[in-house]
Amino acid sequence: MSGDILVRARDLSIEFVSPDATVQAVNGVDFDLAEKEALCILGESGSGKSVTLRSLLRLNPPKKTVMSGSLSVCGEDMLTISDAKLNSLRGRLVSMIFQEPMTALDPVFTIGRQIAETIIRHEGISRGEADRRALDLLELVQIPSAKRRLAAYPHELSGGLRQRAMIAIALSCRPKLLLADEPTTALDATVQIQVLLLLHKLQQELGMGIIFVTHDLGVAGEIADRIAVMYAGRFVEEGPVRDVMRQPMHPYTRGLLGATVHAGMRGKRLTTIPGAPPDLSDLPPGCAFAPRCSEATRSCTADVPALHKLGPERGARCVLVEDAA
Amino acid sequence: MLLYIVRRVAYAIPIALLVSLVCFMLVHIAPGDPIDSIVPPDTPKEAVEQVRREYGLDKPLPVQFAVWLSHVVQGDLGRSIASRRPIAGDLMLASGKTFVLAVTAATIGFSLGVALGSLAAFFQGTWIDRLCVGFAVAGVSVPHYWLGMVMVIIFSVLLAALPAMGAGPSDWVWDWVHIRFLILPAITLSVIPAGLITRTVRGTVIEILNQDFITTLRGKGIRRSGLLLHVVKNAAPTVLAVMGLQFGYLMGGSILVESVFSWPGTGMMLNNAIFRRDIPVIQGATLVLAMFFVLLNLIVDLVQTAIDPRMRRT
């Protein structure tokens, strides 16, 4: 079993330390990701999704980031990994794609060069061979007239094509794990679906594990096997995608589901969650969602609720949820 | 790209024409009859008229400009009032000397600036950064002539190690006999560009290091050495623009530094001409320098465009 685990996080916490404040962006997150599995992290912006994802490659700014707990990615202990090992893991076993395809690509290098560069870095093959592989990759991500696009600069491509190029870079060394941080948020609605379906298809074909961050429930339902709902740096609910969507246990998850348009919403009224997420440099004791929760009781503000297990893969951090056992 | 080059060169032509027009007008902008600045006040009337004809000042302005311009393109900048010698030849010699000084100062200043600026950026917020920034601020604020004089006092007077004046015997040669004369003025002159380039490189590199694509590159496993290539190519257009401008200023020949070290370059030539009200010389020197600026701008523009494809669109 353990050979099949790509990611194992236990009590993972991440703080950003600066002279003015300490931001507790992630506060004790536990999760596993098996090979070929698709996990979706859901939550409002500012809930720590990107920070969590970036920590899997140690891409948070090294100087001010303090990580604790334990985190293993592809068998490497990410808290103690050496720079050399880290650099060989990045882009080869684990790749990441980002929200903004415009700024995530170097504007003064061609698309082809930026793909080839990654392959050369990890596989030490010749420039010509790498260029051929780059062409194959552009075809793999279904970029039309791929040959011509190899010599294109990022600004010469549309947002959708740019994100496809980004995916090509990420897939260039056939990683086992793909991290996708809101990869479709910056795109037009129709393009969003295309890119999403492409990602899904590639994930299945190449047999990658994927962790997908989004605040779009529709996206989550489309791709994920499992969902984790994040709030103020904690996973407040997790479980198989259907269970969470059909039967959300945590009031926050219910709020999120009520606030987005998705298939189960037909005939219901769109609602919003009142208030705003808490300041991560000054977290309240107890459940961080309590101040916004219509069902909050006095016991909510005493301690951080424990994870109540509802099944082997299902759980929620809310005092109102009864343990299944 | 080729089309862009052609278009950009074509743009430079009207600029060059405008610049020559301004230089030409220099003589006429000065209050009074331009002839007064050419001949001494007590010259007999016939002599004045002869000079007027000789200089073509009796013709209408547009004609004068056309005649002047046709001479200029043939390399004839007229004669100096003070020495009665052709200006072009003297200017050539002086520019050559200034060029030697400018290239040396630029080499020192730019290398130092790039090195310190990159160091400061990569070690942002540490004492290394503060040291480099301190140098940059000092570099741009210390007065030239003061630094020049301090250097002369230390290296020429106290240590008697380096000469304080002139550019060495006869024509310039790159040997120790001559280079000894170059060291002090070149270092003095390099301090401002070094400071400015340090500041520019630091700012540009920090901005680039904060961009998203750097995270992408780190996420691909690109090592520091590989990252450097991306930083350099992204920083180059901005830094080159500042360097181009700075080199232009250096070619103008610092009047102060050339005077402190009696370096026989364009700065000193201009200085002398201004004191003697030798307007044709001022005109010729200004024209050549301005043209050099136009050319430098053109080169910087083309290089920038070659590096950054986003600039090609306009």
Ligand SMILES: Nc1ncnc2c1ncn2[C@@H]1O[C@H](COP(=O)(O)OP(=O)(O)O)[C@@H](O)[C@H]1O
């Ligand atoms: N480099 C950083 N330095 C300080 N604070 C950060 C940094 N990156 C993220 N944060 C903070 O961490 C919190 C979570 O951010 P993020 O993970 O980006 O949220 P999201 O769920 O929208 O992706 C935010 O409050 C953000 O301000």
Ligand SMILES: [Mg+2]
């Ligand atoms: Mg985010």
